[in-house]
Amino acid sequence: MPLHINTPLLESRPLSLAAGRSIWLKMDALQPSGSFKIRGIGAACEHHAKGGQRRFVSSSGGNAGIAVAYAGRRLSIPVAVFVPETTTGKAKALIRQEGAEVIIHGASWQEANERAMSALDPDTAFIHPFDDPLLWTGHATMIDEVVAQGLSFDAVVLSVGGGGLMSGVVEGLARNGLEHIPIVAVETDGAASLAAAMEAGRRVQLPAITSIATSLGARMVSERAFELTQSRPVESVVVSDRTAVDACLRFLDDHRVLVEPACGATLALAYAHSASLARYERVLMIACGGATASLAQLQAWHAA
Structure with missing residues (x-):
C-alpha cells in the first residue's frame, strides 16, 4: 500500500x-x-524495506527528512536524519515527532549529506532527498x-x-x-x-x-x-x-x-x-x- x-x-x-x-x-x-516528498521517498523506503534493510538514513533541509521519518514509522523501521545547522526548529521537531533521530551537522545540506554517507552499514538504506530514480x-x-x-x-x-x-x-x-x-x-x-x-x-x-x-x-x-x-x-x-x-x-x-x-x-x-x-x-x-x-x-x- x-x-x-x-x-x-x-x-x-x-x-x-x-x-x-x-x-x-x-x-x-x-x-x-x-x-x-512522501511520494518518491515512500516508494524508495518501501522498496528497501522489502529488500530487508533494517534502518534508514537520510540527509535533508527539512521536508525530505520528515517524509523519511514518516515512512520509517509507518514501516516500523528506525530512521536517522542528518540536517544542516540552517534547518528550522519546526522541521527538526516534526522529524522527531515521527520518532526519528535528528543529527545536526554542517552549514549546508552538502555537509550534512557527507556526514550521513559516513554513517551507513550493510543493513542501512540511504534515502537521498532528490537524486534517485x-x-x-x-x-x-x-x-x-x-x-x-x-x-x-x-x-x-x-x-x-x-x-x-x-x-x-x-x-x-x-x-x-x-x-x-x-x-x-x-x-x-x-x-x-x-x-x-x-x-x-x-x-x-x-x-x-x-x-x-x-x-x-x-x-x-x-x-x-x-x-x-x-x-x-x-x-x-x-x-x-x-x-x-x-x-x-x-x-x-x-x-x-x-x-x-x-x-x-x-x-x-x-x-x-x-x-x-x-x-x-x-x-x-x-x-x-x-x-x-x-x-x-x-x-x-x-x-x-
Missing part, C-alpha cells in the same frame, strides 16, 4: 484571476508528511493522477531545489505521452542552482545558500535535472524571497493552506510574475507544500 495519498486537483479562482489564465493546483501540500518514479504519480482526472494543460510550473520534483514530473509526463508539455522551473534568488547551470551550460556549485527558502538549498542541482534542461522544454524563472513569502501569505488567505517559501516561489508566478505564463492558457501548478515554516515565521519574514 503506498504511503502517499491521491491529492486533490483544484482550479484556483484567485490565482486564475491574478494570472489572467486558468490555474490548476495539484495540492501535494496535503500529503501526510506535508509535502510531495526510485524517487522520480514515485513523484511521477502526481502526473498520473492529473491525467486520470482528465485535465489537459499546456505547461507545468514547479519549484526546483535539487531537481527531484522536476525529474519526477518529466517522468510522469513521458509515461502519459505528454513529453511536449513545457516546464517552468522556479527558484528563489540565493538558491538558484538550476538557473546558474542553465546560464553556464554546465552544472555549477553556488558558493552558499542565501535564500530563506532552505528547502531549495542544494548548492548544485542534480545531474539528471540539468540534463533535462538540455533535452526538453524547460524555462527558468527566479523570484525574490519576499515575493515567495508574499505568495505564501496570499495563498493562505485564498485557499486556507499554509505552505513554505519553497512552494510560494511557484505560486508567485500567478500572483506577481504572470508575464512568465503569458504563452499558456491552462497551467498546472504543483503546490508542493512544505512543513518547515510556521505562520509566525512567514509573518516575521514579511515584516523584515
